[in-house]
Amino acid sequence: MAENKDVSITVVRRLPRYYKFLSNLKKNGVQKISSKEIANRMGLTASQIRQDLNCFGGFGQQGYGYNVEALSNEIASILHLNQNIDAILLGVGNLGKALANYMSAQSTGVSLIGLFDKNPELVESKGLGYNIMGLTELDEFCKRHKPKIAILCIPSDAAEKTVAKLSLLGITGIWNFSSLDIQESDELKVENMHLGNSLMTLGFKVHNNCSGSEED
């Protein structure tokens, strides 16, 4: 596998899409595929796909295409899907529960090991498969279990203080569903999932009949 630290984030963002696409092919017994066919079915260009995969060493063979299983395994390895990262989730409302259920069902390389809420006694956790802890238990839990990622499903006013605290507790990645704009730094990686921004962008596209995705 090639060095991948300096690969552009735009390329990295496409890797989960390739991975999912290839996993489906594998499930359906497909053994090889050309970059052209991947391109057609994913709405990308063949040269974009070849360029993307070349960033990581390139796995295609001229005139043959890609071996589906080998390429899928390579992408899983690049994404570190087999090296688990432990995560905690803060704010167990409907969204928090939806994410916890999602993470139990999918292999994303990130496992939820603790759920926290301001009012754990009010959370209806039947069927969730987790005990909900109070925020007062957060410090002790992090010191003992050393999670690396925190999933924020709390209001933005609470999020600001919480982020500073989480950094001190050894958290190095935030999956942010609060509306707070968290800046990424060397010490703290962030994926902002701002629902409102995405919905307003969709509204703009519908009103103006214009298109565009992250890939543009």
Place this chain on the structure above:
Amino acid sequence: MAENKDVSITVVRRLPRYYKFLSNLKKNGVQKISSKEIANRMGLTASQIRQDLNCFGGFGQQGYGYNVEALSNEIASILHLNQNIDAILLGVGNLGKALANYMSAQSTGVSLIGLFDKNPELVESKGLGYNIMGLTELDEFCKRHKPKIAILCIPSDAAEKTVAKLSLLGITGIWNFSSLDIQESDELKVENMHLGNSLMTLGFKVHNNCSGSEED
């Protein structure tokens, strides 16, 4: 207001962030702000901000900066936040409920007018403020109320057929939380909110200690 149909989607995606930022300033009684200060506080560059806002005609005054209220109103107008779009939501699990609650509380220019589920009788809708309809009622509802946006919180295997059907029912925008990769077209605008892709990207950034956002 300048013509805005051909503005790059990367710029459009920043507008909700500006809007939120300016709304907070307004709430705190701030009347003017320089592009440099916006830049510092939003983690962008001043020239990027000037360029972005120039796409829509530019509202700054040399040596004065931006009038917070005027700029905020202009961005709201560009995003059509005052021209409501009606939306329906399909799949009222935890995620669907979280989104319905979110949309009731926020002004995004999109209003939810109907919620649908395969098993409406199983949905605990107390406190949600909506009656849940069955999918069999979808056609009639769309013909009568003409929603433009559909929010998909259903599994990807159900989503594929549903998207084709929704297009025929007059839906022109999809806010997609299913894992199906929905391609955008002239007739159908899409915002894909793929949870797994975002979480895998975060995992990659944490493992490799590299950074990057949609803005790069």
